[in-house]
Amino acid sequence: MRKAKALSGKRKQKPGGCRTVAAAVLLVLSLLTGCSRERMETRREIERILEAAESVAEDRAAAHILEKYGIEAAAEGYWTQAYNDFFAPSVNPNVVVFMEHGDRKFCVGIDVDDESVLWDNFQREEIDAALQGYLTENYGLPPAYRAETVFRLEDAPNYSVATPAEWREKGYDHANMVDFCFEGQSAEELLARMEYLEFHDSWLSMEQSLEAVVFDEKDWPICEGGYMEWNLRLYASPEAEFVDLSEKYPDIGGFPYFREWRRTCLRDKGTEGQEMSDGFFAFRSLESEGITITSRLPYEIEDIIEISEGEEQWEVSRGEGRTEAYRLVSRIFEVTENAADSNYATAIHVPAEFAARYEGPLYILRRKMEEGHSAETGRAEVVKQISSQEELDAIPGDESRRDYKIYSNGTYGMSAGYQYAVAEKIGEE
Structure with a gap:
């Protein structure tokens, strides 16, 4: 009898043990219920944005281009910035519409909740030419063999960084979008609105050394918190075309074709002023029996x-x-x-x-x-x-x-x- 009583005693729980476990379970259930409710609200908001994009995005983009430039452009499709990911859903009302007019492919950005938010890069070539011309004239550089300019305005909406591969393969890129009409504004005026700007310029057989290019931050007015970067490259061979399509830094490909590389960055730190960093590298080669x-x-x-x-x-x-x-x-x-x-x-x-x-x-x-x-x-x-x-x-x-x-x-x-x-x-x- 004593043995049975002893064994029974071992099964006794501490006072309040059941209540503690029950409270923990209720807490977990309440948290899950709260998360589930928030998740459902997020999903409904994303679905609302997707439905709105389907009904208004293409028509609003076409109307914007007609009013702004007086041309009729065809909408080929659109890309919503809102997406329903379980771990990191995005409730973003911005939509990129892919447009075509003649042989020109461009993008229009709209906000499904705000008809006043309208952006496009129909004039990106004209704006690029103005900025590239400013760089060339300021520093006496010849026309570039390859040139690329990527910029974002200070008040640009929050578009996702990379255009989907299916649209890139069709020749679209939603970079360099603006909310104004370019009518020959000066480069200084354009630069003052830039929050982010990248130049990628490459030359062939240029006698001038890139080391002699001296950047003056006074030449580059940028908005508070703005950032600019120049990547100037000099090549010894046209094969540079095959290694300069997407490589940002020349230490990961194309060694036999590099002669010089100049990278300069200018950052505005608000009330702290501006900061400039500069780097120059020359490339030298030796060849022996086919090995370089x-x-x-x-x-x-x-x-x-x-x-x-x-x-x-x-x-x-x-x-x-x-x-x-x-x-x-x-x-x-x-x-x-x-x-x-x-x-x-x-x-x-x-x-x-x-x-x-x-x-x-x-x-x-x-x-x-x-x-x-x-x-x-x-x-x-x-x-x-x-x-x-x-x-x-x-x-x-x-x-x-x-x-x-x-x-x-x-x-x-x-x-x-x-x-x-x-x-x-x-x-x-």
């Missing part, structure tokens, strides 16, 4: 030397007693000096024509020169495998671009105290 090494200053190309001592093979340890043998197919490149700072990059470029000479894949190897010993005593390792033509053909995307991007195989920061070479694998033990 390109470096950007402050890493001097003269700090990389070629070695040819009849060496034909490097051994690479793979651990657990395994060793791979590689036959060198290029000369050995030795880095002799450390860069002045960490802001540098260097690439070994292996063109498709060079890789096509060999049946198997090629590799970039490096070998560390041990302190007090020659590099021959250092351990060799594989830095990167160079893609074969078959692998290139399997890569989706534009065929004309992937050759330049894939075959710009590099180390992106060759280090002092190392030797580098291109090789093919010939065996494994």
Whole structure:
């Protein structure tokens, strides 16, 4: 009997235990109910915006263009900024309508709740030309080989950043939208309304160095909190077209085609004044038997030397007693000096024509020169495998671009105290 009583006693709960659990359950249920109610209200608001966009967006956009420019443009479709995502829904009344008039494709932005909110980029080419002309005239630059301007006005509505891929493929871009009619206003007047502005200009075979371009913040009136950025690039070859379509920074592709790069940023910090940052890099290349090494200053190309001592093979340890043998197919490149700072990059470029000479894949190897010993005593390792033509053909995307991007195989920061070479694998033990 005592045993049974003892066991029964173990099942007793502390006073108030049931009430505590019940209260916790009720709290969770109330929170879920509140979240569910808020979620339903958000969904209804988003559905209302979507229905309003379907009924008024295209007609309102067409009427806006007719009144503003006196032309009849066809609406090809629209894109609502509101969307029903479970974790992060967007209750945004702005809608982008994709329009076409003749051979010109452009966008109109409306607010389904406010008929006075109307934006378009029908005149983006004219505004771009005014801003580009200002840049060219101020600094004596010739017409650019490639030019792109992206801006956003101070009071622009909250449009999503990227145009959907399906519309980009059709030639549409909702950047550079304005709520005024461009009638030859000066660049200074346009700039004063800009909250964000980017220039991407590229030149071929220009004698003037981009380092000589001196930006004066007084030339660029911007609104409070505004931000501007120039990316001026100088190329040595028209192949730049294949690497300058969307790359913002030239340290990730196209090394063989760069000569100079100038990047300047101007930021307005309100009552604190303006802040300007500036960077300039020159690119230098050396070529040996089809292999090109390109470096950007402050890493001097003269700090990389070629070695040819009849060496034909490097051994690479793979651990657990395994060793791979590689036959060198290029000369050995030795880095002799450390860069002045960490802001540098260097690439070994292996063109498709060079890789096509060999049946198997090629590799970039490096070998560390041990302190007090020659590099021959250092351990060799594989830095990167160079893609074969078959692998290139399997890569989706534009065929004309992937050759330049894939075959710009590099180390992106060759280090002092190392030797580098291109090789093919010939065996494994």
